[in-house]
Amino acid sequence: MSEFIKVAIDQSKCLGIEACGGCLRVCPVNIFDKKNDEPVIIKENEDECTLCDLCMQACGPNAVIIHKLYENQ
Amino acid sequence: MRLLEHESKEILGRYNILIPEGDVVESGEELKIDGPVMLKAQIPLGGRGKSGGVIEVSSSGEAKEKIEQLLSTPIRGYGAKKILVEEKIDIAREFFMAVTYDTVAKDPLVIFSQEGGVDIEELSASQPEKVQKELFTVRARLPQYRAREIVSEAGISGRILLGLGAILSSLADIFLDYDATLVEINPLALTGDGKLIALDCHIEMDDDALYRHKDQAKKLALDNRYEGGRKSTDFERKAAEIDSLDHRGVAGRMIEFDGFMGLIIGGGGASLTAFDAVKQHGGKPANYCEIGGNPSVLKVKELTKHILTKKGVEKIAIIMNVVSNTRVDLVARGIVKGVLEAGRAPSETVAVFRVPGAWEDEGFKILSKYGVPYCDRSVSIDEAAKMAVERAKP
Ligand code: SF4
Numbered sequence: 001m002s003e004f005i006k007v008a009i010d011q012s013k014c015l016g017i018e019a020c021g022g023c024l025r026v027c028p029v030n031i032f033d034k035k036n037d038e039p040v041i042i043k044e045n046e047d048e049c050t051l052c053d054l055c056m057q058a059c060g061p062n063a064v065i066i067h068k069l070y071e072n073q
Numbered sequence: 074m075r076l077l078e079h080e081s082k083e084i085l086g087r088y089n090i091l092i093p094e095g096d097v098v099e100s101g102e103e104l105k106i107d108g109p110v111m112l113k114a115q116i117p118l119g120g121r122g123k124s125g126g127v128i129e130v131s132s133s134g135e136a137k138e139k140i141e142q143l144l145s146t147p148i149r150g151y152g153a154k155k156i157l158v159e160e161k162i163d164i165a166r167e168f169f170m171a172v173t174y175d176t177v178a179k180d181p182l183v184i185f186s187q188e189g190g191v192d193i194e195e196l197s198a199s200q201p202e203k204v205q206k207e208l209f210t211v212r213a214r215l216p217q218y219r220a221r222e223i224v225s226e227a228g229i230s231g232r233i234l235l236g237l238g239a240i241l242s243s244l245a246d247i248f249l250d251y252d253a254t255l256v257e258i259n260p261l262a263l264t265g266d267g268k269l270i271a272l273d274c275h276i277e278m279d280d281d282a283l284y285r286h287k288d289q290a291k292k293l294a295l296d297n298r299y300e301g302g303r304k305s306t307d308f309e310r311k312a313a314e315i316d317s318l319d320h321r322g323v324a325g326r327m328i329e330f331d332g333f334m335g336l337i338i339g340g341g342g343a344s345l346t347a348f349d350a351v352k353q354h355g356g357k358p359a360n361y362c363e364i365g366g367n368p369s370v371l372k373v374k375e376l377t378k379h380i381l382t383k384k385g386v387e388k389i390a391i392i393m394n395v396v397s398n399t400r401v402d403l404v405a406r407g408i409v410k411g412v413l414e415a416g417r418a419p420s421e422t423v424a425v426f427r428v429p430g431a432w433e434d435e436g437f438k439i440l441s442k443y444g445v446p447y448c449d450r451s452v453s454i455d456e457a458a459k460m461a462v463e464r465a466k467p
């Protein structure tokens with residue numbers, strides 16, 4: 001559904017919402033939600049990502065990665 | 074949005090402010106009140122009394138005739154579709170009260186005068202001592218004790234001080250609760266038997282807050298409010314709905330025109346410059362539409378799609394001044410996504426994208442990927458408009 005941005009979470013590295021939940025707390029445009037104890041991406045909001053990097057800074061184990069789909073990575 | 078007198082008075086009633094007994098009628102036949110009454114044409118204008126929009130009559134026979142007269146005689150370009158019929162009030166004294174915004178102090182301002190039925194600007198200029206003005210804050214509101222102090226400072230004392238203070242405090246509540254830009258009672262009458270009754274009321278609501286007041290906003294679409302002025306088209310109303318999808322920025326202040334070039338242009342003077350430039354170069358705008366203040370990708374996308382639904386619109390030009398608080402890349406995302414969702418090709422559909430400023434490099438990457446013609450600040454608004462018109466030629 002997103003055209004420009006893909007936000008990926010490596011669940012194997014993630015500490016869980018209860019223990020951390022940083023990404024969910026800091027994102028200014030509601031891209032993260034929680035499902036049980038895992039952070040999940042709200043797909044229809046992904047293209048609102050402002051590339052502010054707050055989620056990545058909040059994530060100690062570097063589990064969040066932002067891809068710019070328009071950059072042909 | 075300016076509410077009509079009877080709509081404003083309905084709100085006063087909800088806050089327990091007394092209003093004259095009355096009825097709203099759409100023809101003389103509907104008249105129920107007998108005896109001497111006031112007939113008031115319901116049009117969104119001040120100074121109705123002076124222009125013949127308020128008539129006093131002594132019997133119901135005369136009232137029926139004058140109602141028909143008011144309904145059939147336009148006043149300064151407006152035709153009433155409803156007449157407010159009210160009992161005649163025995164007036165002993167009149168006051169003025171209003172709440173508005175002081176845009177310099179950036180706080181709500183309450184104004185009270187011991188003389189009502191007056192032009193308050195004139196009175197303020199000629200006899201400023203008669204007009205009491207006081208700022209209050211949105212958080213503290215205007216408690217009754219503070220309202221009473223204001224009334225008292227205007228030279229009012231005695232029992233009536235309590236009544237006036239209560240009404241003034243409620244007026245401030247209405248102002249805040251309804252996201253108004255102006256709430257005015259002029260005059261507020263003290264009757265022979267000591268009651269305070271609002272004889273006329275004028276409420277203006279902030280258009281940007283109408284999404285929070287759906288019951289009021291839907292009145293704008295009613296056909297039987299009044300005639301005249303310019304009413305929003307369905308196309309414009311849909312754009313306003315898009316703008317109210319979320320609180321971020323502005324995307325949807327739309328005016329519909331009968332041309333073919335869709336426009337999304339930066340707010341303020343630049344949008345007028347861009348619009349004029351498109352016309353100057355022979356383009357025929359399908360619309361005027363402001364964006365600014367960093368709208369969400371969603372709103373820009375929906376707006377783009379909406380403009381492309383208008384019959385005959387093949388191309389859309391996006392022109393803004395150099396922006397600092399609107400992200401170029403987020404606007405670019407919204408435009409491209411809107412065009413794609415409308416089932417068109419961005420490279421063919423966007424006539425020009427001239428939005429220089431914050432995050433433009435990122436924005437230009439997106440536009441290049443989709444083959445959208447864009448330019449930076451070295452191309453003026455006028456030149457960009459010319460490019461758009463050239464590209465829109467069949
Ligand atoms: S970069 Fe910012 S806007 Fe994007 S997902 Fe992370 S916190 Fe949200």
Ligand code: SF4
Nearest residue numbers: 014015020021023059
């Ligand atoms: S910030 Fe990182 S570790 Fe914390 S919940 Fe989000 S993904 Fe998991």
